[in-house]
Amino acid sequence: MHEFSAGINLRDQLFYCERDLHMPRTLQKGFSGIITGASSGIGKALAAQLAHKYRANLVLTARTESDLLACKTLVEAAGGKAHVVVGEINSEQLNQELVDQCLDRFGSLDLLVNNAGLARPGKLRNLTPKDWQYVFAVNFFAPLNMIYLALPHFRKNGHGTIVNISSVAGKIAFPGSVCYAASKFALTGMSEGMAAELAGEGIDVITVCPGWVRTEFFAKNYMNERKNPTLIAQRSDIVGWLMKNILSISSEQAADAIIKVLKKGGSSELILTAPGIIAERTAALFPSLTAELSKRTPIEYVDSSRAGKKAKP
Numbered sequence: 001m002h003e004f005s006a007g008i009n010l011r012d013q014l015f016y017c018e019r020d021l022h023m024p025r026t027l028q029k030g031f032s033g034i035i036t037g038a039s040s041g042i043g044k045a046l047a048a049q050l051a052h053k054y055r056a057n058l059v060l061t062a063r064t065e066s067d068l069l070a071c072k073t074l075v076e077a078a079g080g081k082a083h084v085v086v087g088e089i090n091s092e093q094l095n096q097e098l099v100d101q102c103l104d105r106f107g108s109l110d111l112l113v114n115n116a117g118l119a120r121p122g123k124l125r126n127l128t129p130k131d132w133q134y135v136f137a138v139n140f141f142a143p144l145n146m147i148y149l150a151l152p153h154f155r156k157n158g159h160g161t162i163v164n165i166s167s168v169a170g171k172i173a174f175p176g177s178v179c180y181a182a183s184k185f186a187l188t189g190m191s192e193g194m195a196a197e198l199a200g201e202g203i204d205v206i207t208v209c210p211g212w213v214r215t216e217f218f219a220k221n222y223m224n225e226r227k228n229p230t231l232i233a234q235r236s237d238i239v240g241w242l243m244k245n246i247l248s249i250s251s252e253q254a255a256d257a258i259i260k261v262l263k264k265g266g267s268s269e270l271i272l273t274a275p276g277i278i279a280e281r282t283a284a285l286f287p288s289l290t291a292e293l294s295k296r297t298p299i300e301y302v303d304s305s306r307a308g309k310k311a312k313p
Contacts (some may be wrong), residue, residue: 026265027161032057033111034098036089036146039067041215042165043115045255047071050111051080053259057106060100061085062116064233081106081249089116090137092145099149109153113163114143114187119180119221131178139183144190151203159202163258164191168211168276174294206261207269211276212248247275 012154030056037043039062050056051074058075060082064067068084083105086095104111117139120131142165154160169177170184188207195205218228225231233244249257254272261270271277283290 009181027054027111027262030055030057032059032102032106032108033161034059034061034062034102034109034146034150035113035115036098036142037116037165038062038071039064041115041217041251042210042213042254042258044071044074044139045251046113046115046258047080047082048074048078049252049255049259051075051078051082052161054112055079055287056142057081057102059083059085059102059105061087061089061094061098063088065083089142090134095142095145095149098146099153099192103153109150109156110157110159111161111163112146114146114167115140115163115165117165117167117184117217119177119217119223121177121180121221121223123176124178127179129304132182135179136186139180140144140190143187147194154203155201161204162194163204163206163262164188165207165208165210166191168209168271168273168279171209171280172276172290172294173273174297192269195269199267204265204267206258206267208258209271209276209280211256211271211273211279212243213254213272214244214248247273249273266298 035043035047038047038060065086072082072084097267120135166188167184169181170188173181191207212229214230229243271280
């Protein structure tokens with residue numbers, strides 16, 4: 001059953017589409033959780049807002065220590081507590097350390113946010129199986145491993161919340177982004193299936209599928225500048241205005257939408273941005289049309305990569 005999010009005004013309904021999967025359970029003040037990819041973008045914004053609204057105790061992880069420490073400062077200034085763990089999210093040792101640190105320092109684990117992700121943009125002929133393996137290691141298997149480590153503690157406590165940050169690319173794939181889309185399709189499918197299977201155990205699973213969000217993700221992954229909403233939104237023409245006000249949202253807006261769902265409780269799927277909602281609904285209702293449009297779109301426009309560049313492992 002499809003419905004627009006309760007408590008979100010008419011303008012917000014153009015940007016956020018939520019589907020509920022079962023009865024709600026909500027986070028409590030002072031809860032403890034883990035956020036991956038917390039050094040920038042949605043992860044950083046979500047950490048700051050959870051600290052402000054819930055006085056959350058958070059274990060934060062990413063690859064860049066200076067950016068993580070900046071996020072820690074924001075969390076503590078907002079009234080929460082934070083501990084940082086620097087490392088590669090596709091490391092099983094790091095995954096275990098995140099859970100151990102959350103339990104040792106804060107005494108419980110109530111929330112897991114799988115936000116860390118990367119892309120290998122480009123045409124198939126420019127990618128290798130190793131590129132695919134690395135993308136899946138970060139975008140799919142790391143979240144999967146984190147969930148398996150968290151589940152025993154959620155089951156012991158009788159509750160827990162998992163937030164998987166997927167993508168609209170996990171709903172509809174285009175040429176030039178096939179590797180990234182495939183990993184996000186896998187994450188979306190896993191997340192939606194887990195939401196149904198874990199519903200009777202008091203464990204909520206929220207699947208977030210952002211469209212264009214103005215974050216550092218595009219620059220970090222060497223994506224084509226004409227596909228970077230952050231840069232496009234800085235333009236002074238009508239295209240820049242449309243990107244800033246209609247076609248994309250900020251990291252803070254994305255985090256706010258996620259927190260609305262957390263506050264409401266229950267498992268759900270959240271589609272972010274107006275173009276994201278339109279693309280997802282069009283693909284669902286008119287799959288043949290979507291496939292035909294995808295095939296006809298010039299690869300020079302769809303290909304998200306910048307020639308000769310790849311995201312650094």
